[in-house]
Amino acid sequence: MTSQTPSPPGLAAFQQGRAPLYVSRLERHAQHGLHGRGRPGSGKRVHPYAVVVLLTAGRSRVRHAGALELRPGDVHLIPPGDSHAEAHFEQATGWALTFWPEQAEHSSRLFSQVRGGCHPVLRPTPAQHRRLEQWMQALEEECAGSDEGQAEAFDSLLRLVLVELVRASASTLRSGTEASSLARQALAFVEKSALKPLSLSDVAQAVARTPAHVATVVRSETGRTVGEWILAQRMAEARRRLRGTDAPMDTIAHQVGYADVTHFIRQFRRVHGQTPARWRRAGETE
Numbered sequence: 332m333t334s335q336t337p338s339p340p341g342l343a344a345f346q347q348g349r350a351p352l353y354v355s356r357l358e359r360h361a362q363h364g365l366h367g368r369g370r371p372g373s374g375k376r377v378h379p380y381a382v383v384v385l386l387t388a389g390r391s392r393v394r395h396a397g398a399l400e401l402r403p404g405d406v407h408l409i410p411p412g413d414s415h416a417e418a419h420f421e422q423a424t425g426w427a428l429t430f431w432p433e434q435a436e437h438s439s440r441l442f443s444q445v446r447g448g449c450h451p452v453l454r455p456t457p458a459q460h461r462r463l464e465q466w467m468q469a470l471e472e473e474c475a476g477s478d479e480g481q482a483e484a485f486d487s488l489l490r491l492v493l494v495e496l497v498r499a500s501a502s503t504l505r506s507g508t509e510a511s512s513l514a515r516q517a518l519a520f521v522e523k524s525a526l527k528p529l530s531l532s533d534v535a536q537a538v539a540r541t542p543a544h545v546a547t548v549v550r551s552e553t554g555r556t557v558g559e560w561i562l563a564q565r566m567a568e569a570r571r572r573l574r575g576t577d578a579p580m581d582t583i584a585h586q587v588g589y590a591d592v593t594h595f596i597r598q599f600r601r602v603h604g605q606t607p608a609r610w611r612r613a614g615e616t617e
Contacts, residue, residue: 341474345429348570348603349613351485352430354470357386357423375414377553379563380429381442382409383496385463389423395451404460406453406496410442412518412560413451414552426467430489432522432564433571441497446515455499466492482574513538514552517545518560525564526588531557566602569595573611580607 345353384407391401395415520537535542565587584595
């Protein structure tokens with residue numbers, strides 16, 4: 332009989348939205364279940380956070396906008412909401428960096444290009460790869476600790492990683508063989524527009540399809556409704572503002588797309604299990 336390995340404390344905080352990011356080391360198949368929600372029987376995975384996989388040894392095979400094979404030095408980019416299969420690692424080592432979309436402002440163009448159909452694998456130069464390894468290791472150490480200034484360290488190190496990836500993309504990001512899917516187009520519009528009044532009809536109009544067709548395709552491809560993706564984007568921004576500002580609840584509610592603060596509080600509690608005020612206080616005492 333085998334016992335279930337408990338999730339590390341840093342992973343639990345990330346999954347609850349309290350930590351902006353989490354880094355896990357790839358060691359053969361030793362991972363901690365950041366594969367996201369799967370469609371029953373489909374083998375597909377979808378998650379509401381971004382993923383960056385840096386391979387240092389071995390190889391990885393995965394389907395994401397086609398069949399991919401990663402070799403040492405490669406970086407795999409998975410935008411929030413992008414459907415992909417679970418990766419199969421062969422003697423692989425490296426890091427998997429996951430972060431919530433509110434942290435992606437440093438690299439929105441990078442992930443938008445992948446959503447637009449660009450190939451999701453980067454091949455950094457040896458010097459870029461060395462720097463990425465160094466910063467991934469530093470992030471891993473920060474995730475394992477609770478030192479003062481951790482939030483600032485997370486932000487600075489993530490910025491360095493993402494800037495390096497943007498630089499690497501200038502020479503290696505190339506158009507893919509598949510056009511951007513309808514689901515990707517819809518999610519890209521949601522990502523840009525979720526903090527304003529937004530409905531399924533607005534999304535459908537933006538991608539020139541009927542609301543019923545967009546609803547069916549997004550649900551089939553990602554396992555979530557358009558409304559759930561709008562909510563996820565708004566909650567991500569709400570968490571960022573709750574962590575980084577002392578703005579009152581009614582201000583934050585308006586900033587993330589809610590005219591009614593009571594409705595915002597109700598939606599936040601439905602997603603996080605507690606009110607935004609209590610969530611903020613709990614983060615201050617951790």
